[in-house]
Amino acid sequence: MTYVVTENCIRCKFMDCVEVCPVDCFYAGENMLVINPDECIDCGVCEPECPAEAIFPDSDDRAAAWAETNTTYSKQWPNMTRKGQPPADAEEWKDKPDKAKxxxxxxxAG
Structure with a gap:
């Protein structure tokens, strides 16, 4: 089992999860993070740290649509090992639905 970042992260990208990950398995896109499933050790410490509630175990139905996205982009995007600055409007986007588009x-970048 692994954890998956879902669409709730889009435009929020708080990065609190990056701070607590013991294996540095987060990768950063322009407007969201993903988890590399081959590196995730299923410790679960990232899930409660996410203010946007965007991280779920891959066994959760809410993760299914985003599992492939996490796998694909974790191989293309840069690894994040330290918490960075979230977007200035992250709080405004935190609870908005239908952000996949x-x-x-x-x-x-940065």
Whole structure:
């Protein structure tokens, strides 16, 4: 089992999860994070740290649609090992539904 970042992260990208991950399995895109399932050790410490409630175990139905996205982009985007600055408007986007259409495949810049 592994954990999956879902669409709730889009435009929020708080990165509190990065801070607590013991194996540095988070990768950053322009407007969201993903988890590399081959590196995740299923410890679960990231899930409660996410203010946007965007992280779920892959056994959760809410994770299914995003599992492939996590796998694909964790191989393309840069690894995040330290918490960075979330977007200035992250709080405004935190609880908005249907953010999948805003997903950017571009890597994190910075």
């Amino acid at each position: 805003l997903f950017s495949s571009e890597p994190h």
